[in-house]
Amino acid sequence: MAGCVFCGIVAGDVPAFRVADEPDGVAFLDTRPVFKGHLLVVPRAHLVTLADLPSESIAGYFGLVRRLAVAVEAGLDAGGTFVAMNNKVSQSVPHLHTHVVPRTKGDGLRGFFWPRTRYADDTEARSYADRVAAALPGSA
Template identity: 60%
Template sequence: MSAVGDKACLFCEIINGEREAHVVLDAPDVMAFLDARPLFKGHTLLVPRQHVEMLTDLPGERLGPFFGHAQRLAGAMESALGAAGSFVAMNNRVSQSVPHLHVHVVPRNRKDGLRGFFWPRQKYDSDAEAAGYAARLAEAITG
């Protein structure tokens, strides 16, 4: 059984062949398989083979190749499934049902019933407040 800390990792078990999944992509660095509870048929999860919990844990040199696979899966939603487009999303810690980095690639069509993001939007109280948030984030990024 694959484990991280004291808990088994569902996605590591799939990667290691310890748990069944409908595999879409099996590459040296990633695996993609159908979501067991899809939003729409074809909803696929892309995971790195190496266990990392969040995007911030993925080594920088693996970012480009990882998202290259996500790009190919998004294209396959249209070419293989006839979808009009795709929804590509990732949670980090909050709302992350399995603590193993994964990208959802979901086929989309107009009027399919999925309504944008699933949470209420907010507004900044002022341009000054928005500028303050932008400055704090910019400082954290540039150091």
């Protein structure tokens, strides 16, 4: 898609430090990493959100994400990884992308990047669970 920086990277028109270039997606270093070695994994096609990823592409795309998470850990001697995705809100580039961030014990990253909350009680928690379950595609 014209004007999409990630489409430009996939096409080879925008320079990037590529880690993987496969039919299921392209992975490259984030230019503003949380920690050095932070990757972005994008599908080759211009898709904006996870909901846009065709069902037949899920295994290939997330298989690549999984392999890259293993490679980040092994290749960077990391203690683990943080794998995350934003959809619409906080999505800095409107092209589906998954972050694979190397982690080490004591790296200073605490949980998620936003404040946490609690449910008032079990009834409120159940109401949220029920609303999501009712909206789940394919649910009866």
